Amino acid sequence: xxxxxxxxxxxxxxxxxxxxxxxxxxxxxxxxxxxxxxxxxxxxxxxxxxxxxxxxxxxxxxxxxxxxxxxxxxxxxxxxxxxxxxxxxxxxxxxxxxxxxxxxxxxxxxxxxxxxxxxxxxxxxxxxxxxxxxxxxxxxxxxxxxxxxxxxxxxxxxx
Numbered sequence: 001x002x003x004x005x006x007x008x009x010x011x012x013x014x015x016x017x018x019x020x021x022x023x024x025x026x027x028x029x030x031x032x033x034x035x036x037x038x039x040x041x042x043x044x045x046x047x048x049x050x051x052x053x054x055x056x057x058x059x060x061x062x063x064x065x066x067x068x069x070x071x072x073x074x075x076x077x078x079x080x081x082x083x084x085x086x087x088x089x090x091x092x093x094x095x096x097x098x099x100x101x102x103x104x105x106x107x108x109x110x111x112x113x114x115x116x117x118x119x120x121x122x123x124x125x126x127x128x129x130x131x132x133x134x135x136x137x138x139x140x141x142x143x144x145x146x147x148x149x150x151x152x153x154x155x156x157x158x159x
Contacts, residue, residue, distance in 0.1 A: 011062055011084065015052070015090060023092030025098075026052065026091055026098075027050045029048050030046065030086045030087075033082075035066070035086070039078055052067075066082060066084055068081050088103060
């Protein structure tokens with residue numbers, strides 16, 4: 001089963017979490033990524049840092065494929081567009097808490113702007129047997145070997 005990227009969902013969740021905690025959400029975007037529309041003067045070392053707090057922007061859309069909003073740069077309102085794959089991080093300005101994402105690039109086979117296809121080509125996850133189902137290395141069924149009891153977790157009140 002092919003699944004979409006988790007990145008847009010995580011961006012929305014972290015954005016809400018930052019606002020719920022009265023923080024200022026900032027978005028770090030790879031400005032060299034195809035489809036990014038930001039003012040040139042805002043780009044530093046190929047990246048742009050964007051304040052996406054509700055009081056700083058207008059018409060925020062945290063979509064599946066891209067992040068869109070209007071913001072003022074040098075007093076001029078501009079439309080900002082960042083493909084979700086270009087988002088490198090979202091974090092709270094006050095304490096740096098948030099989430100970083102791995103940098104993505106267009107696929108080598110010529111399909112651009114669809115990084116989730118690269119994720120789908122990764123090897124799928126496999127189930128790992130429970131501790132009780134693990135094979136015994138010597139080939140025996142392990143029934144005659146005593147199993148160590150696990151200590152029961154306990155809480156201790158420290159004053």
